[in-house]
Amino acid sequence: MPVLGADMDEGTVLEWLVKPGDEVHKGDVIAVVDTAKSAIDVESFHTGTIERLVTPAGDTVPVGTVLAVIREATPGAGAAGPELAVAPSAGQPAAPADGQPAAPAAGQPVQPAGGRPIAAVTQTPARRMPNATPVVRHAAAELGVDLATVRGSGRSGAITRSDVEQAAAAPGRDRVTPLARRVAADLGVDLSAVTGTGPGGVVRADDVRRAVSAGGPARETWQPAAPAREARQPHGPETISRRPEKAEAMRHAIARLMSRSKREIPHYYVSNTVDMATALTWLRERNRSAEMSARMVPAALLLKATALAARQVPELNGFWIEDHFVPAPSVHLGVAISLRGGGLITPAIHDAADLPASELMTRLRDLASRARAGRVRGSELTDATITVTNLGDQGVESVTGVIYPPQVALAGFGKITERPWAVGGLLGVRPLIATTLAADHRATDGYTGARFLAVLADLLQQPEEL
């Protein structure tokens, strides 16, 4: 069970997407796991064949528990010792000392001929009460050891104090320097996915920065608290109910991040009104000839224009880290998507400035449906370099948003409304949209923000170029 969030200590396997015998590749989604906050896709970090599924769907297990055993597709036979496969938790004890898989039901592990098990950990039945005295429990609490992950060496498998101490001393906790932790927090980087290059593999600040510039690991943020599989595979209204505690967790996460933003970021705001007549006319013509599935909504044009504007005004595309602006090499456009029943997430459309508007539209639809199904990947949730919020569909005229730290800008769009508007000295009725920008005054000044909105307005007058 991978650690999918900083505060995750257990997870429920919602669904296996593979079965024994299936070949999997590194990066394949092989299972869906429900954390306290969201349903998350679990990727395989190995290429090979599924040997067996250790944790059945429906079980709740602590992080670090083996979910499945993958027989690695080793070019040569018998390489190094066992390693963890589907329990890539950097935060929890993994294999027992002998490295043998020990499925309690099956007794001895099946040692596949020709392959080798690369995941091996005692499966812990869901929240079985560990066999430990109160004194040992106290010690475990003090040492931060999850007793469910400790194998007892005492009588009848009882966990002794020295078992706990050994577990605590085991290379469990990440070796991450304080600076790296701070940088990761600033950048929202999930440290468990960062490779350390320091002595003994310690993660240092540069490792975190490299991970970010490589477009890398999950950034810590809140994750969708959506109805998970039910929404994805609707069975009927009775299954569609969000667990209240999840909504609350998301509310808290939003509260924390937005409070931090308002506490740390001196926002400034600029706004503009843009004539959308040209864009809408172009869009209508295009949609008329397009397949239904290829139709675009105005939001797609707005997003593309925003992405291009962010590229043209790079001072607004990046992060404020350690008292400096760090420009992002590419535009990953965060899109605020509100969830039914409250809350929102802001998954990113990667390299948005490089995508044709039609592709952007496809991504947007995909992202929106997955977001509402609670099926957003970690990297999508964490990579945005600038964010867009569009409340036009809700009928508001304009929105001035709160910046997502450590980003430095957030663009807002209101409703496209027909209003009287003078063009060339003649009053006419035109579809207008209010565009706004909230930006971090530490990184830029109002002049830059104004330039951004001007570029955006120009781009929207040339929809065919988008």
Place this chain on the structure above:
Amino acid sequence: MTPEQASKTIKSVLGEIAPDADLDALSPDADLRDTLGLDSLDFLNFVEMLSERSGKRIDEDDYPQLATLASGVAFLAGR
């Protein structure tokens, strides 16, 4: 497609798009987008699924006819 079939189809599609909505309480003349909180993407999905299940092409110019349950039923059944 009979009005009953049309109504059932529309409600079924809406149920998937807005799973938390109480469709039984939906007034035939209520604006769907406002009442159910559908955004443009939701509405596009709605149109797409409706087209798929009814087998009918729905152009952008037809969208106003899908504003309410009653007008949607009339639109689908009328074809």
Place this chain on the structure above:
Amino acid sequence: MTSANPEKTSYREAMRAALREALRKDDRVFLMGEDVGRYGGCFAVSLGLLEEFGPERIRDTPLSESAFVGAGIGAALGGMRPIVEIMTVNFSLLALDQIMNNAATLLHMSGGQVPVPLVIRMATGAGRQVAAQHSHSLEGWYAHIPGLRIVAPATLEDARGMLWTALEDPDPVLIFEHGSLYNMTGPLSPDAGAVDIDTAAIRHQGTDITLIAYGGTLGKTLDAAGELSGAGISADVIDLRTLRPLDDATIMASVRRTHRVVIVDEGWRSGSLAAEISARIMEQAFYDLDAPVERVCSAEVPMPYPRHLEEAALPQVPQIVAAARRAVG
């Protein structure tokens, strides 16, 4: 002020020039200690001063550290500006009671009535094969005591300039002169004068690591910085100058830039000044650290006599370089 050309000067001469200036400028100033007069000072710092200023002001004392250090305190209470020379820090232990229980406390326990404007100079440190009783670096001990100011001049400018500032200070100031520095020579402007005794100085600018040193280890640390520079590691070298009160601001500012630290301290590691600095870095700059704080201190052994063992016991350039490399990784 004329801008005269720098002259080649030794640390000893710089210190003597400082004494001479103080004795000339202020009638209240006198020098007192073992063999400071006729002998000319154990390290020849006060050579020639007896002839110039006479036995009243260049005052040889009996080997009574407690009495003459305490007498220095009393004379300071009585309106004088005594400079007490304790031959070496090793003998200061015989006067520890006076330094700790009187010099450091009188101001406080009199409710601010009795300041002690006293300067105590002493040689410190190892490196001359003088074995276990003459090689201590106990300035860290003294830096533990509130009420004292502890300074460690490591450069010619500081040897020349710290004394006068210390004499002007209303509180007791202990000046620790590392024995290996007296023969150090270099250019010093004839205009060189008083310097502050509050701040640390950056003696070498760098970006990758902060090397913190003082007194006798500064030279070795600068050598290490040079070696590191050849290996592409750019080091900030901080000369603490004042060991109490510590200039946290300079230390933390550097750590916040480099994120890595090596502290070089000739004191024994346990309970050392290096330990104190390390703790302060944890307290004030923990989230700026990208590697554990490294310390290069003396081995925990009474100083042995043979050269090879003495060298092994003391912080040396290769150890500083190795520690820096560990930190930079």
Place this chain on the structure above:
Amino acid sequence: MTPRPCAAGHHAGLLRQMVLIRRFEEQCVELYSAGEIHGFVHLYIGEEAVAVGVNQALAPGDSIVSTYREHGHALVRGIPIDAVMAEMYGKSTGCSGGRGGSMHLFDVKTRFYGGNAIVGGGLPLAVGLALADRMRGDSRVTACFFGDGAVAEGEFHECLNLAALWQLPVLFCCENNLYAMGTALARAQAQTDLAVRAASYGMPSWPVDGMDVLAVEQAARHAAEAVRAGGGPHFLELRTYRYRAHSMYDPERYRDKAEVEQWKQRDPIEALAARMRDAGELADKDLAAIEAEVSAQITKAIETARADPLEPVSSLTRFVYLRERS
């Protein structure tokens, strides 16, 4: 130096000072027992003649370095009784701002350089003060009080040597009360004749009956005048006795009650009073008047001290450095 006043008035003054010390110390016992004052409190009861007699020989410009048993020295030196009592209470109005307490009474106005609570620790200060006076050409005397216990300290010997070597104007006043806390003089010193030991450093020294205030005064005047005249340091061994424990209370296993009673027969206050009665200098009503006056003074000091303010905790680290770092 100080002109000698008429005998009757002079004796009455000595008596009054000794009574003041005695009653102040008795009051300290009560206040300590009641938990109003705290810490180590060393009482001077029985030794009053020493402080009172030596003080007669000192001029206002002279310096005094004392010990932790210094209430008496402080009071006769002229530190206001209110300030001394407030110091016992740790109040900011105390003579040391409340920072010192019983063992660390200071007052630079009267050149009273402290109660020093390290046995022997004050001697080097006295030598240094005298050195400053010598170098500055002042004709001050520094009176340095210490007990018989200090004679065993290295600092005693270093300082007597240094003072004699440099011929510094120090009046060494050894209050020999026979016990270094619980260790009797004979159990700690090979040579119990302390004046002899001082003499070995080449300074004039002699023993004095410390229970006789007039004898103390006479010896001190003689010695102080010699010191002031440039005769170098002098040493007085003042043989006295403390009636009470080393510090407030102790089981007194180290001495016989009979011995205490024997010394009390020679009580310095009663001895002077008897002599004055014999000479017709003291009537009962005179003594009663002294007692009443002293009592009123002490009562007022206590009331004032109780009402005085404590220093705020926010100023805890005051008086560590005179110059705060810029």
